Amino acid sequence: MNAVGGNVKLMGRGNVPLGLRFLLISIVSALLMLLDHREEHLSRIRQVFSLVVYPIQVGVDLPFAGWRLVSRALTDQSALLEENSQLRSERLAVDVRLQRLAALEAENDRLRAMLDSSARVSDRVLGVEILAVDLDPYRQRFTINHGLNDGVYIGQALLDAEGVVGQIVSVGFMTSEVVLISDADHALPVAINRNGLRTIVVGTGDSSRLRLPYLTNNADIEPGDLLMSSGLGGIFPSGYPVGRVLEVHRRPGQSFAEVIAVPAAQLDRDREVLLVWTADDAAEVRGATSVAEAP
Amino acid sequence: MSREAGNRHLLLISLVAALALAIVPLPAAVAPYRPDWVPLVLIFWALMAPERVGLLTAFAMGLALDTLSGALLGQHALAMITVVYLSVRFHLRIRVFPIWQLSMTVFLLLAIYEFVLFWIDGVAGRSVPIIERWAPVVSGALVWPLVLGYLASVRHDTQTRI
Numbered sequence: 014m015n016a017v018g019g020n021v022k023l024m025g026r027g028n029v030p031l032g033l034r035f036l037l038i039s040i041v042s043a044l045l046m047l048l049d050h051r052e053e054h055l056s057r058i059r060q061v062f063s064l065v066v067y068p069i070q071v072g073v074d075l076p077f078a079g080w081r082l083v084s085r086a087l088t089d090q091s092a093l094l095e096e097n098s099q100l101r102s103e104r105l106a107v108d109v110r111l112q113r114l115a116a117l118e119a120e121n122d123r124l125r126a127m128l129d130s131s132a133r134v135s136d137r138v139l140g141v142e143i144l145a146v147d148l149d150p151y152r153q154r155f156t157i158n159h160g161l162n163d164g165v166y167i168g169q170a171l172l173d174a175e176g177v178v179g180q181i182v183s184v185g186f187m188t189s190e191v192v193l194i195s196d197a198d199h200a201l202p203v204a205i206n207r208n209g210l211r212t213i214v215v216g217t218g219d220s221s222r223l224r225l226p227y228l229t230n231n232a233d234i235e236p237g238d239l240l241m242s243s244g245l246g247g248i249f250p251s252g253y254p255v256g257r258v259l260e261v262h263r264r265p266g267q268s269f270a271e272v273i274a275v276p277a278a279q280l281d282r283d284r285e286v287l288l289v290w291t292a293d294d295a296a297e298v299r300g301a302t303s304v305a306e307a308p
Numbered sequence: 309m310s311r312e313a314g315n316r317h318l319l320l321i322s323l324v325a326a327l328a329l330a331i332v333p334l335p336a337a338v339a340p341y342r343p344d345w346v347p348l349v350l351i352f353w354a355l356m357a358p359e360r361v362g363l364l365t366a367f368a369m370g371l372a373l374d375t376l377s378g379a380l381l382g383q384h385a386l387a388m389i390t391v392v393y394l395s396v397r398f399h400l401r402i403r404v405f406p407i408w409q410l411s412m413t414v415f416l417l418l419a420i421y422e423f424v425l426f427w428i429d430g431v432a433g434r435s436v437p438i439i440e441r442w443a444p445v446v447s448g449a450l451v452w453p454l455v456l457g458y459l460a461s462v463r464h465d466t467q468t469r470i
Binding site: 031032034035038039041042043044045046048049050055058059062063065066069070072073077145146152154182183190198281 | 324327328331332333336362363364367370371372374375376378380381382383385386389390393396397428432434
């Protein structure tokens with residue numbers, strides 16, 4: 014029976030030879046890749062597919078989420094009390110700094126008004142959780158548990174408590190994919206906080222290192238300099254910390270210095286990150302949600 | 309009849325399990341050595357039950373893997389159907405091999421799989437380290453006897469040799 018089954022199989026279903034079917038499906042795959050290489054064409058199809066594989070992602074994440082839940086439930090009281098007092102003292106310190114910030118913000122607004130430039134509107138943020146699934150190990154990417162249903166869009170910036178994390182590269186109905194600033198294919202415009210020097214930070218593929226390849230040997234940059242997002246690329250909001258310069262090698266004979274930085278965000282340890290809607294996007298989204306809430 | 313149904317369930321469960329294993333988070337140190345579970349399981353079914361698992365199944369699994377891993381849509385699909393085509397085409401010859409020769413064949417098939425992925429990455433201009441690309445081929449060939457032994461033992465119809 015087996016051998017017969019094998020022979021029948023070689024003819025394929027509907028009498029199409031196996032080789033021909035292989036050829037046809039290969040052509041379909043090649044066409045898909047051609048279309049997908051220019052991202053926009055297949056985003057609909059991708060969204061549907063992402064919905065199909067969503068249960069698998071949730072299933073894989075479930076044990077990890079369950080473990081977090083259990084470990085939270087089993088934390089004993091003394092540890093909680095200790096954490097509570099620590100958080101209290103931290104909040105006090107932050108509150109003190111916030112008082113000054115409020116005054117500074119008001120002053121900044123007044124000055125901007127005098128200069129007749131548009132006031133900076135504060136950004137809207139949404140806390141999202143990273144699904145415990147691994148994507149391609151060669152790329153610095155991860156999946157988050159929000160998608161089209163929350164108004165996530167391609168190119169949206171992500172932050173954590175310490176700094177810039179990355180941006181959205183593809184959006185599904187329930188999930189979205191994020192590329193980290195440390196991905197080898199990612200670049201991000203920054204300014205040095207000390208002197209406002211603008212440059213570009215490029216990922217290395219290693220989540221604890223960033224590169225600044227476009228600085229000349231005589232550029233004014235020193236280890237310890239803080240890099241802030243400059244907002245020039247139009248994707249990341251300006252003024253968030255990106256990283257700190259670790260080492261600067263000025264090599265005589267080369268026109269560019271070799272500068273290495275450490276990302277400010279905890280790229281490899283984050284569980285929760287913040288999605289940011291910058292000022293004008295936020296207005297759009299607010300309109301959308303008010304429409305959604307109307308009925 | 310119930311054996312047939314049991315096998316169909318096993319097929320489905322093994323495919324979903326392979327997809328899940330492909331995205332389970334691993335420590336960064338061992339992540340590059342994650343075996344290619346999906347092609348391994350598909351090779352098993354293509355060799356043992358080519359009348360049930362064919363190119364369309366492979367295509368669908370490849371697309372699922374593309375979506376899960378955020379790769380170019382069709383990249384894993386093309387690699388997958390290449391491997392499954394070879395397995396189905398030569399299944400009568402391959403499946404009578406002794407185990408070590410079978411492992412060598414699987415090694416070869418996985419190498420072809422990774423090569424197709426690598427090649428498409430190159431054409432699409434995505435930068436990927438070359439050395440690490442081949443780690444899953446070795447680990448895949450090493451875990452193949454386990455996949456084979458396990459799936460064959462839970463399979464109901466043992467009409468085939470293994």
